[in-house]
Amino acid sequence: MPRFERLRQLVSGIGREHVYRTIYDEHYTPLIQGVEDLDFQGLEAFRKVDFQGKHVVDLGCNFGFFAFEAARRGAASVLAVDREANVLQGACLLRDAFGQNTVNFLACDIESPGNCLQGRTFDMAMLVEFMGKTFVRAGLVExxxxxxxxxxxxxxxxxxxxxxxxxxxxxxxxxxxxxxxPEAYLHGGAMHLLEYVRDFFKDRWNIQMLSDLAPGYEKPRKFMRLYR
Ligand SMILES: C[S@@+](CC[C@H](N)C(=O)[O-])C[C@H]1O[C@@H](n2cnc3c(N)ncnc32)[C@H](O)[C@@H]1O
Structure with missing residues (x-):
């Protein structure tokens, strides 16, 4: 059977909306089209992070793109969490194909009380493209x-x-x-999420912007790192 055939079969039975990120092989060649392609500038920003030897959790990992990337860049372990169990089956097939046994996938809804991550802590927590339109529209950001x-x-x-x-x-x-x-984040007909997020953390964390920012509206996601 060709290398990614089981993955293709599995994904064909999953609703397209759940294949968020285009699925890539380890050489970043697209295997299966998702809702969003990788933004390579974003990937460059993400790669500024030092993952070496760290125990990492990735919330809302989808098919694990950024979890695999953290492992490739030296993370000691990555616990990658998503509520879609069938998506994680696909992520496990990818992990086996990549031979990346430091990445573990766990099906878990972080909205449910007493969920799998309650009370757990890690060296680093990742939240990559997790909060999109639905979260902002429904006021779930805070x-x-x-x-x-x-x-x-x-x-x-x-x-x-x-x-x-x-x-x-x-x-x-x-x-x-x-x-x-608050009113401060609502101007020009827009909700200014990045400013909101920065202000949410600024009194408790040092903030490093990993992505470049241009004035005005920009669609590509911007990466930031918070550290103490
Ligand atoms: C927009 S995708 C981002 C995927 C990934 N971080 C990336 O950038 O490639 C968001 C993912 O979060 C998952 N998700 C959404 N709400 C969740 C929840 N309450 N608990 C766990 N996972 C959730 C979705 O199933 C989806 O796979």
Whole structure:
């Protein structure tokens, strides 16, 4: 059987919306198209992080792209968590094909009380492209960041889109957004997520922007590292 045939069969039975990231082999050649292709600039930003010898957790790993990348860059272990068990079956097939046995996958919904990560801590916690439109629109950002922050007291690596146009991208309106976010993050018809995230952490963490920022609207996710 060709190398990735079982993976292709499995993915054909999974709803397309669950194949978030295009699936790549270890040479970054696309194997199966996902909703979003990899942004190589984002990958370059992510690679500025020192993973050597660290025990890492990756929240919302999907098919494990960034978990595998952390392992390739020297992480001692990566626990990659997602609520979609069938997606993780595919991630396990990839892990076996890559021979990356320091990555472990765990099916778990971090929204459920007493979930698999409650009370656990790691050297580093990753939250890559986890909070998208749905999270912002439903006002789930603060709660998600609070849960995420408890997973490491040393280092956090996350990526978010800088801002979202409230009508065009979120399909919402400013009045609804004001219920979830202070006025300071709502201007120019947009919700400014990156500013919100930075301010959420700034009193407790040192912040390193890993991605370059240009003025105005930018769609590619921006990576940042928080450390103590
Ligand atoms: C937008 S994808 C990001 C995937 C990955 N981090 C990447 O950048 O390639 C978000 C992932 O988070 C998972 N997810 C969403 N809500 C979750 C929850 N409450 N608990 C665990 N996983 C969740 C989804 O199943 C999905 O695979």
């Amino acid at each position: 709660r998600t960041l609070a849960f995420y922050e408890r997973l490491s007291d040393k280092e956090l690596v996350l990526s978010v889109q800088k801002s979202y146009y409230v009508r065009k991208e979120l399909g919402s309106d400013m009045e609804t957004m004001r219920r979830f976010y």
